[in-house]
Amino acid sequence: MDHQRSSWDLFYRAAISYEEMAEHNDFIKPIVYHDILGPRLREWVIERMQARVLNDFSEAQALDMYYALFGHDPSREPGLDQLPEQGLSPEYVYREIKRVSDGAKGKAVVYAGIGIDVPHYIPNGMKKFPSDPETTYEATRRALDAGASGVIASREYNEMTVPNLDAFGRAVREGFPG
Numbered sequence: 106m107d108h109q110r111s112s113w114d115l116f117y118r119a120a121i122s123y124e125e126m127a128e129h130n131d132f133i134k135p136i137v138y139h140d141i142l143g144p145r146l147r148e149w150v151i152e153r154m155q156a157r158v159l160n161d162f163s164e165a166q167a168l169d170m171y172y173a174l175f176g177h178d179p180s181r182e183p184g185l186d187q188l189p190e191q192g193l194s195p196e197y198v199y200r201e202i203k204r205v206s207d208g209a210k211g212k213a214v215v216y217a218g219i220g221i222d223v224p225h226y227i228p229n230g231m232k233k234f235p236s237d238p239e240t241t242y243e244a245t246r247r248a249l250d251a252g253a254s255g256v257i258a259s260r261e262y263n264e265m266t267v268p269n270l271d272a273f274g275r276a277v278r279e280g281f282p283g
Contacts, residue, residue, distance in 0.1 A: 123208025138220025140192030147188035206252030217248035238272035245276035
């Protein structure tokens with residue numbers, strides 16, 4: 106499941122039936138790039154929506170609307186000024202994976218794509234957006250808590266740092282002991 110569509114396209118989310126998708130697939134792999142979602146929300150969603158569709162709203166009001174429509178708890182997620190440098194919480198990962206797991210109703214397994222050290226593209230190039238190992242650990246654990254059958258370290262292995270891979274591995278070992 107494409108990160109852009111499933112994480113911030115309300116119309117795409119409304120049209121997707123995970124139960125129907127599960128009837129035709131062995132597995133569903135939602136991409137839940139929690140860390141990079143903050144800057145992407147700020148630039149690709151809030152600024153663009155406020156400038157076009159929600160131009161009667163302030164950017165802060167547009168973010169509040171986004172959180173409300175997508176079921177995110179604004180007390181747990183970053184404020185408008187924090188978005189450029191802070192991703193969404195591991196609770197975002199939990200909510201998204203739980204939504205997919207519940208929707209699939211056991212007809213397909215769910216593998217969560219956990220974003221680790223995903224870079225952010227800006228007009229003049231690319232900015233490295235390093236993940237925090239403890240947040241990587243928590244996001245991975247929360248995906249498993251939400252019903253994921255497995256997790257995939259995403260996006261590109263050569264972008265990932267050893268501390269984050271260690272945190273990911275620790276969460277997997279704890280989630281699948283033995």
